[in-house]
Amino acid sequence: MFDNARRTHTCGELRPLDVGRRVVLQGWAQNARDMGGVVFINMRDRHGIIQVVADERCPDAVRQAAAGVHLEYVVEVEGTVALRASANPKLATGLVEVVAASVTILSRTPALPFSIEGHISANEDLRLQYRYLELRRPELQKNLIMRHRASLAVRRYLDSEGFVEVETPILTKATPEGARDYLVPSRVHAGQWYALPQSPQIFKQILMVAGMDRYFQIVKCFRDEDLRADRQPEFTQIDIEVSFATRALVMELATNLVRTVWKEMLDHDVGELPVISYTEAISRFGVDSPDTRFGMEHSDVTAQLRATEFGVVRGPLDAGGIAKVFVVKGGGASVSRKQLDAWTLFVRTYKLGGLLYGKVGSPWTGPLAKLSEAEQSAIIAASGAIDGDLVLLGAGTYAAVNAGLGKLRAAVAKELGLVPPGFSFVWVVDFPSFELDEESGRWMAVHHPFTSPRPEHIALMGTGREGEMFADAYDLVCNGYEIGGGSIRIHDPDVQSKVFAALGMTPEDAEQKFGFLLDALRHGAPPHGGLAFGFDRMAMLLCGTDNIREVIAFPKTASAQDLMSGAPSPVDPKQLRELHVRNTE
RNA sequence: GGAGUGGUAGUUAAGUCGGUUAUAACGCUAGCCUGUCACGCUAGAGGCCGCGGGUUCGAGUCCCGUCCGCUCCGCCA
Numbered sequence: 333m334f335d336n337a338r339r340t341h342t343c344g345e346l347r348p349l350d351v352g353r354r355v356v357l358q359g360w361a362q363n364a365r366d367m368g369g370v371v372f373i374n375m376r377d378r379h380g381i382i383q384v385v386a387d388e389r390c391p392d393a394v395r396q397a398a399a400g401v402h403l404e405y406v407v408e409v410e411g412t413v414a415l416r417a418s419a420n421p422k423l424a425t426g427l428v429e430v431v432a433a434s435v436t437i438l439s440r441t442p443a444l445p446f447s448i449e450g451h452i453s454a455n456e457d458l459r460l461q462y463r464y465l466e467l468r469r470p471e472l473q474k475n476l477i478m479r480h481r482a483s484l485a486v487r488r489y490l491d492s493e494g495f496v497e498v499e500t501p502i503l504t505k506a507t508p509e510g511a512r513d514y515l516v517p518s519r520v521h522a523g524q525w526y527a528l529p530q531s532p533q534i535f536k537q538i539l540m541v542a543g544m545d546r547y548f549q550i551v552k553c554f555r556d557e558d559l560r561a562d563r564q565p566e567f568t569q570i571d572i573e574v575s576f577a578t579r580a581l582v583m584e585l586a587t588n589l590v591r592t593v594w595k596e597m598l599d600h601d602v603g604e605l606p607v608i609s610y611t612e613a614i615s616r617f618g619v620d621s622p623d624t625r626f627g628m629e630h631s632d633v634t635a636q637l638r639a640t641e642f643g644v645v646r647g648p649l650d651a652g653g654i655a656k657v658f659v660v661k662g663g664g665a666s667v668s669r670k671q672l673d674a675w676t677l678f679v680r681t682y683k684l685g686g687l688l689y690g691k692v693g694s695p696w697t698g699p700l701a702k703l704s705e706a707e708q709s710a711i712i713a714a715s716g717a718i719d720g721d722l723v724l725l726g727a728g729t730y731a732a733v734n735a736g737l738g739k740l741r742a743a744v745a746k747e748l749g750l751v752p753p754g755f756s757f758v759w760v761v762d763f764p765s766f767e768l769d770e771e772s773g774r775w776m777a778v779h780h781p782f783t784s785p786r787p788e789h790i791a792l793m794g795t796g797r798e799g800e801m802f803a804d805a806y807d808l809v810c811n812g813y814e815i816g817g818g819s820i821r822i823h824d825p826d827v828q829s830k831v832f833a834a835l836g837m838t839p840e841d842a843e844q845k846f847g848f849l850l851d852a853l854r855h856g857a858p859p860h861g862g863l864a865f866g867f868d869r870m871a872m873l874l875c876g877t878d879n880i881r882e883v884i885a886f887p888k889t890a891s892a893q894d895l896m897s898g899a900p901s902p903v904d905p906k907q908l909r910e911l912h913v914r915n916t917e
Numbered sequence: 918g919g920a921g922u923g924g925u926a927g928u929u930a931a932g933u934c935g936g937u938u939a940u941a942a943c944g945c946u947a948g949c950c951u952g953u954c955a956c957g958c959u960a961g962a963g964g965c966c967g968c969g970g971g972u973u974c975g976a977g978u979c980c981c982g983u984c985c986g987c988u989c990c991g992c993c994a
């Protein structure tokens with residue numbers, strides 16, 4: 333493997349069978365211990381760690397050279413493999429060591445800004461500034477290797493299913509719909525701009541018109557929106573599109589992709605994936621990307637409490653709101669007042685005014701003790717609570733109750749340690765086509781404007797009943813993360829035009845913004861559909877982390893900066909002049 | 918755009934009611950040590966307490982502003 337290199341072995345591969353072998357190793361000094369007469373150096377590369385020793389068997393010059401090795405120096409050691417006097421069971425190479433015949437320092441470093449060995453201790457901004465040091469840590473190297481292997485598995489699977497990987501442009505046309513675009517000024521065309529793609533959506537549909545049949549691409553996408561722990565402004569998608577596809581076919585292909593990747597990466601059998609409707613997801617979990625590893629499902633008690641005299645509940649119901657509950661088993665005794673207060677603050681961030689709780693017993697205690705016995709019995713009947721349980725109730729608008737209790741359900745499960753390890757996948761289907769934007773009062777596409785409505789709902793467009801339409805869309809959810817989403821697309825240009833009109837675009841608008849797609853659809857478009865996986869989130873789950881930065885080599889901070897390179901940064905005025913751009917600040 | 922939280926030697930943290938010379942561990946430097954593996958021992962260097970104002974006889978500590986990290990809300994077709 334290293335025929336043309338001086339390095340004969342990696343630091344992770346030597347074993348007792350190699351004793352007596354002459355080797356040349358190159359790597360980083362993980363740890364250097366000078367005992368006076370004998371010097372030990374733990375050498376590390378990405379394959380492992382091995383102990384090098386310089387003692388009385390070595391010339392004085394070698395011992396001196398070894399004593400001059402400091403943390404994270406890059407060294408070359410030539411020597412002979414020997415059995416160790418005392419083994420180190422913590423190292424895979426722990427039965428052997430290399431007795432140095434020469435020690436050469438290849439590269440030096442000043443004192444490190446943080447320690448690479450052991451547990452993470454430094455603040456994240458420092459670790460991002462020195463990302464190359466952070467990336468020496470085995471945990472991150474393991475994640476990058478997992479990511480690499482997953483992308484290979486994806487390509488192998490899709491290739492075996494007849495998919496062709498096609499690259500689509502990075503410099504594309506700005507689309508005013510959806511997320512903010514990253515814009516790139518054109519030098520040649522003064523005042524005109526490219527946009528970086530939010531997704532290759534339109535290009536892949538046009539590839540279907542082109543007869544490409546089964547397309548995929550592992551591709552960078554860009555959205556100029558604020559970040560989260562699971563969201564970066566540039567991210568990688570596994571983008572898939574299939575001609576002549578039904579929803580069932582796309583879902584089957586995607587399921588098999590996930591099944592293959594989880595089997596090959598983790599030897600984990602994902603089993604059969606349940607399918608629930610969007611409506612059912614909201615009803616049972618309050619959110620459209622539910623974590624289904626645990627229970628605590630919601631129960632609607634609006635009807636049961638319709639006539640309650642408890643004003644805090646009655647008020648929202650009279651205003652047209654709803655009331656839902658979920659149950660913390662045994663929580664009557666184990667959950668503290670302090671936790672309940674924190675949860676109340678938590679649901680307020682989702683515009684849910686408050687959280688009402690009751691400890692089930694005879695009588696109940698807590699705010700829900702104010703309900704009548706009949707009402708308490710009705711809650712017990714609806715939720716299955718028993719004596720000793722904690723009932724959490726939210727009353728307010730439909731959106732606030734679902735969001736507040738839905739996010740609280742996940743937070744409570746995590747806080748109380750009720751989330752079992754493993755993976756729980758679920759397909760969520762039948763999303764609404766449109767939702768009303770409160771600011772503008774206009775219909776917005778829930779998925780995107782190219783998503784086909786369910787065929788039986790197409791006639792509702794333009795009747796004012798757009799809110800009743802459902803889309804032929806589907807999301808794949810794992811452990812509460814949306815890891816994939818897609819739809820059957822519109823292949824009829826007339827239907828596509830009607831959707832643009834429903835979204836408030838004039839025909840001229842639609843032609844100007846999406847004319848090239850409409851033109852393509854007019855030239856013999858096959859029925860088609862597809863989906864895209866969030867590859868970073870998939871890698872997160874495979875690596876067992878909940879932070880997307882741990883599966884990206886060079887991630888950005890929450891304010892979208894690269895602390896290592898310093899991007900974004902001011903540019904030379906000459907560059908701006910060439911691009912016909914002027915700074916206003 | 919908003920909320921929460923953090924910012925004190927190179928690093929991680931402690932710092933009480935506003936009061937002497939701002940502590941500790943790791944790292945670093947020097948010396949000692951022949952089997953360590955979180956080596957050990959001795960000594961030493963190292964600080965604009967994020968930054969800018971203010972209150973006070975006196976501010977790491979209280980107040981106002983601001984910058985940066987993280988988490989969340991909005992946003993993310």
